[in-house]
Amino acid sequence: MYDYLSSARKVAEEAEVFIVHARRTPVHFEANQLKQVQTKESTTVALRIIKDGRIGFAVGNGSIPPEKLTAMAVETVPFGPEADFEFPPAGIYPPVNVFDAGVDEVPIEKMAEVGLDLIEKLREHTPDVTCEGNVSKQVSEISLTNSRGVEASYQRSVFSVNVEGVLVREGGLLFVGDGESSCRPVTDCSGIARNIIRQLEYARVLTRLDSKTMPVVFTPNGIASTLIAPLGVAFNGKRVVDGSSPLKGRQGEKVFDSRFNLWDDATLPFQPGSCPCDDEGVPSQRTPLVENGEVRGFLFDLQTARQAGTKSTGSGRRGGGLPGPGSSSLIIGEGVELFEDILKQIDEGLVVEFTMGAEQGNLLGGDFAGNVMLGFAVRKGEVVGRVKDTVVSGNVYQILGNIGALSRESRWVGGFLRTPYILCPGLPVASKGV
Amino acid sequence: MRDRLTEALKGHQADYAEIRLETGEVSHITYRGRRVDEIIRAASTGGNVRARVGGGWGFVSFNEVDGLRDRTALAVRQARLVNRQEGHFAPVEPVVDSVPPEVRKDPRDIPFASKKKLLDEYNEIILGTPKIQTSSIAYTDSFKKVTFVSSEGSFIEQSRVDVTLRISAVAREGNEVQQASISLGSKGDFGVVEGLHRRVGELARRAVEMLSAPKVRNGEYTVILDPVLAGVFTHEAFGHLSESDHIYENEKLRQMMVLGRKFGGNLLNIVDGAVIPGLRGSYKYDDEGVPAQKTYLIREGYLVGRLHSRETAGVMNEKPTGNARAVGYLFPPIVRMTNTYIEPGEVSFDDMISDIRLGIYARDWYGGTTSLEMFTFSAGEAYMIRDGKVAELVRPVTLSGNVFTTLANIDAVGNDLEMNQGGGCGKADQAPLPVSNGSPHIRIRRCLVGGR
Numbered sequence: 001m002y003d004y005l006s007s008a009r010k011v012a013e014e015a016e017v018f019i020v021h022a023r024r025t026p027v028h029f030e031a032n033q034l035k036q037v038q039t040k041e042s043t044t045v046a047l048r049i050i051k052d053g054r055i056g057f058a059v060g061n062g063s064i065p066p067e068k069l070t071a072m073a074v075e076t077v078p079f080g081p082e083a084d085f086e087f088p089p090a091g092i093y094p095p096v097n098v099f100d101a102g103v104d105e106v107p108i109e110k111m112a113e114v115g116l117d118l119i120e121k122l123r124e125h126t127p128d129v130t131c132e133g134n135v136s137k138q139v140s141e142i143s144l145t146n147s148r149g150v151e152a153s154y155q156r157s158v159f160s161v162n163v164e165g166v167l168v169r170e171g172g173l174l175f176v177g178d179g180e181s182s183c184r185p186v187t188d189c190s191g192i193a194r195n196i197i198r199q200l201e202y203a204r205v206l207t208r209l210d211s212k213t214m215p216v217v218f219t220p221n222g223i224a225s226t227l228i229a230p231l232g233v234a235f236n237g238k239r240v241v242d243g244s245s246p247l248k249g250r251q252g253e254k255v256f257d258s259r260f261n262l263w264d265d266a267t268l269p270f271q272p273g274s275c276p277c278d279d280e281g282v283p284s285q286r287t288p289l290v291e292n293g294e295v296r297g298f299l300f301d302l303q304t305a306r307q308a309g310t311k312s313t314g315s316g317r318r319g320g321g322l323p324g325p326g327s328s329s330l331i332i333g334e335g336v337e338l339f340e341d342i343l344k345q346i347d348e349g350l351v352v353e354f355t356m357g358a359e360q361g362n363l364l365g366g367d368f369a370g371n372v373m374l375g376f377a378v379r380k381g382e383v384v385g386r387v388k389d390t391v392v393s394g395n396v397y398q399i400l401g402n403i404g405a406l407s408r409e410s411r412w413v414g415g416f417l418r419t420p421y422i423l424c425p426g427l428p429v430a431s432k433g434v
Numbered sequence: 435m436r437d438r439l440t441e442a443l444k445g446h447q448a449d450y451a452e453i454r455l456e457t458g459e460v461s462h463i464t465y466r467g468r469r470v471d472e473i474i475r476a477a478s479t480g481g482n483v484r485a486r487v488g489g490g491w492g493f494v495s496f497n498e499v500d501g502l503r504d505r506t507a508l509a510v511r512q513a514r515l516v517n518r519q520e521g522h523f524a525p526v527e528p529v530v531d532s533v534p535p536e537v538r539k540d541p542r543d544i545p546f547a548s549k550k551k552l553l554d555e556y557n558e559i560i561l562g563t564p565k566i567q568t569s570s571i572a573y574t575d576s577f578k579k580v581t582f583v584s585s586e587g588s589f590i591e592q593s594r595v596d597v598t599l600r601i602s603a604v605a606r607e608g609n610e611v612q613q614a615s616i617s618l619g620s621k622g623d624f625g626v627v628e629g630l631h632r633r634v635g636e637l638a639r640r641a642v643e644m645l646s647a648p649k650v651r652n653g654e655y656t657v658i659l660d661p662v663l664a665g666v667f668t669h670e671a672f673g674h675l676s677e678s679d680h681i682y683e684n685e686k687l688r689q690m691m692v693l694g695r696k697f698g699g700n701l702l703n704i705v706d707g708a709v710i711p712g713l714r715g716s717y718k719y720d721d722e723g724v725p726a727q728k729t730y731l732i733r734e735g736y737l738v739g740r741l742h743s744r745e746t747a748g749v750m751n752e753k754p755t756g757n758a759r760a761v762g763y764l765f766p767p768i769v770r771m772t773n774t775y776i777e778p779g780e781v782s783f784d785d786m787i788s789d790i791r792l793g794i795y796a797r798d799w800y801g802g803t804t805s806l807e808m809f810t811f812s813a814g815e816a817y818m819i820r821d822g823k824v825a826e827l828v829r830p831v832t833l834s835g836n837v838f839t840t841l842a843n844i845d846a847v848g849n850d851l852e853m854n855q856g857g858g859c860g861k862a863d864q865a866p867l868p869v870s871n872g873s874p875h876i877r878i879r880r881c882l883v884g885g886r
Contacts, residue, residue, distance in 0.1 A: 030683060031683035031684060033518060034490070034516045034517070034518065035489075035490065035491065035516060035518070036490065036491040036492070036493060036512075036513075036516065036766070037490075037491075037492055037493070037512035037513070037515055037516055038492070038493040038494070038495070038512070038766075039493070039494045039495070039508060039509075039512065040494075040495045040764060041494075041495065041496045041497065041498075042480075042495070042496075042497055042764065043497045043498075055473075056473075057472075057473060057474055057475070058474070058475045058476065058477075059474060059475075059476040059477075060476070060477055060478070061476070061477070061478035061479070061480060061497055062478055062479035062480050062497035062498065062499070063479060063497070063498060064477050064478075064479070068477070069477075072475040072476075072477065073475070075475060075546065076473045076474070076475055076546070078546075078547070079463070079470060079473055079546060079547070079550045080470060080473045081469060081470045081471065081472075081473070108512070108515060109515070112515075128686075130683075130684050130686075130687075166684070166687075166806075168684075168686035168687060168689075168690060172807060172836070173687075173805075173806055173807050173808075175805055211652065211653065238466065238471075242466045242467050242469070242568050243567055243568060243606075244567060244568055244604055244606070244611065246609055246611065320474070320476070321462065321472045321474045322471075322472050322474070356803055356804075356805055356808065356810050356834075357801070357802070357803050357810030357811070357812065357832060357834065359801075364604065364611040364613065365609075365610065365611040365612070369652075369832040369884035370810070371808055371809075371810040371832075371834035371835075373805055373808060388808075388836070389808075389835060389836055389882065391652065391810075391832070391834055391882060391884040393652060393832075393884045428652055430652035430653055430882060430884060432654070432835065432836075432882055
């Protein structure tokens with residue numbers, strides 16, 4: 001790590017080296033059986049330099065010599081973004097535990113058993129369901145150093161279980177599925193089983209809805225696949241700085257329903273999205289985004305924070321390139337009503353569990369139109385069956401500006417979002433029927 | 435090198451084993467407005483070993499290309515752990531070959547400064563258009579060399595150069611925001627991203643026009659798709675369904691996709707094939723060393739073929755089609771499309787539209803996804819059709835539905851096939867895989883349209 005830093009410092013005023021070593025072992029299931037066991041080891045070195053006031057950046061996967069990586073980063077400098085910021089000095093990081101040695105100790109045999117038991121449970125309920133999925137464990141070592149003295153390193157473990165079932169029914173297909181992700185071993189899959197069995201129960205009968213405006217309940221999975229992408233864009237510091245976020249300049253304004261609360265929290269223990277510091281060495285924190293319907297804040301990394309005249313919220317996240325603002329764990333505050341009681345308020349409506357393609361809408365404007373992959377008709381307060389060939393569309397700001405109800409129950413989706421059920425009083429639903 | 439790799443694969447208790455090694459380089463530039471958002475140079479070395487015992491697989495990937503014998507042993511141990519007895523793996527002839535990259539104007543020969551100058555020109559055209567708020571541009575070129583060796587005696591070296599460019603213009607007025615985009619790509623020709631100034635100008639003006647365009651009422655319409663969007667439809671709605679790994683182990687799904695089933699009218703012919711030269715989905719051998727082919731999926735409306743890896747072909751007792759592809763060394767090859775298209779028919783655009791009283795003309799690609807029989811895809815641009823003519827611009831639309839119904843509802847296939855090279859396909863976390871797709875204009879009756 002230090003050879004990369006010292007090589008870069010010979011030619012640049014400032015330098016930062018970010019290294020991730022990861023070892024991931026996914027166990028794959030196909031057609032209800034174990035199919036493939038994988039071991040994936042990877043080493044990624046990302047070098048960011050500031051030279052002549054500009055940013056240079058290079059990434060090496062595998063054994064890329066420090067001199068070569070430095071030369072690649074230098075090559076990009078004349079065209080790179082202007083550096084509006086400095087790397088942070090050494091900081092004090094909150095104790096955020098995201099490592100459990102037990103994850104790596106789970107033997108492959110046990111992982112296979114966890115997956116097969118879950119599949120068996122689903123098949124006890126519905127014998128003709130065909131399941132695929134994976135159980136995986138990962139241990140990563142993340143280290144960061146920069147020319148101003150940051151030396152951060154921590155380990156993260158992630159264990160995840162995902163399963164999807166398909167049924168051929170009445171000439172059509174039914175997909176069900178759920179998953180869980182944690183920094184600790186997930187060996188109790190009863191929550192996943194319960195959720196999928198409920199999907200199977202609700203989908204037992206095929207029914208239809210007329211095309212019209214009606215009350216729609218988004219389940220936690222439904223919210224993740226339909227409403228989160230536009231919110232992610234709107235609260236991203238980058239979109240705030242370039243002006244494309246519709247929430248830009250509206251801090252303190254009541255944009256959402258007063259029951260709507262949203263925050264990002266990178267300090268929750270054992271959540272896969274948590275970390276003691278972000279990918280730029282800024283301490284992690286809890287960042288309020290919406291409080292009682294008022295816009296409170298946005299997610300910033302170093303660069304966008306400086307451009308917006310504020311401080312980084314510790315939201316610098318990396319994919320394959322330069323860090324950019326990103327969420328850790330997004331949390332929507334729960335309400336007071338039970339999901340069951342919310343259903344009782346509906347005379348005729350739709351429950352949305354999964355949509356497909358909703359993110360293809362005009363994300364910046366908050367519009368979406370999603371094909372309801374898994375959704376259920378509600379009549380007289382009860383789920384009466386599954387609907388197919390149905391599209392639900394709307395605008396996130398309209399929906400969250402006038403919420404019918406938020407449920408008391410709240411659930412983690414994919415390890416990165418915790419949300420209750422949300423009722424929208426009226427959304428256009430277009431259905432081809434059965 | 436060949437000896438070292440062959441040696442590492444010898445003497446293991448496996449039915450089959452292979453090693454893939456990869457070296458690659460990537461240059462990537464993105465803009466948001468006038469600001470360079472990202473500029474990346476990346477270099478990779480890595481590889482993987484895949485081993486098969488019965489019907490089970492072990493897979494080991496790594497960056498440090500050493501200890502290949504031990505890594506092979508680990509992959510074999512993992513395959514054994516799966517403990518699946520029955521195994522079918524279609525036989526192929528071992529191949530020894532070396533395939534140089536197919537390049538016309540190699541992006542690696544173009545200085546970074548020239549690439550940036552070109553992108554700056556496009557950017558200024560967009561940003562100089564009134565009511566445009568910002569732009570977004572993403573340019574990537576990459577080079578990759580893959581060495582493949584199998585326990586059956588294959589040794590193949592293949593290289594490829596890939597270029598992609600996506601440009602979006604974002605217009606804003608008050609709280610209304612609209613976006614228009616184009617995506618382009620090529621296998622080894624920087625020329626395709628040059629000289630786009632006029633198209634970029636049109637793009638920016640369209641984004642602005644969309645601000646005041648009305649929204650379509652959700653419902654069923656007769657829809658005409660342009661070649662780009664029809665190509666995406668073919669890829670998303672039907673192509674994925676042709677990937678045998680979705681169905682090979684599920685008896686009921688196999689029945690649903692039984693060869694000889696009628697899917698559409700006699701006018702419908704759909705093809706996939708990597709052997710067609712010069713397209714982004716083209717190659718000589720797939721990632722299992724199987725020679726590329728051209729495969730008819732639908733001929734005169736009937737299902738006549740599907741896409742295979744060696745395993746899915748073996749299980750279904752059909753011939754491999756050379757469609758096993760991996761997006762990179764971190765992944766095992768899975769069944770993927772290559773260049774997928776609807777073959778041209780005889781109808782002109784004017785004839786196709788002339789008897790539509792009220793319908794939608796949907797153009798250009800914005801995005802698309804599928805879940806076997808259900809699909810949804812988004813047009814980048816849409817117009818109403820009124821009394822047999824293209825009428826006013828409307829907000830972009832999302833088309834979705836059931837693929838079986840929709841294919842059956844195609845009642846006209848145009849005579850103007852065009853291939854779209856801007857796509858990247860994603861499946862099972864493996865993205866973006868270079869593919870192309872195409873079609874002539876097609877007309878679909880009773881298509882479910884959502885405004886957005």
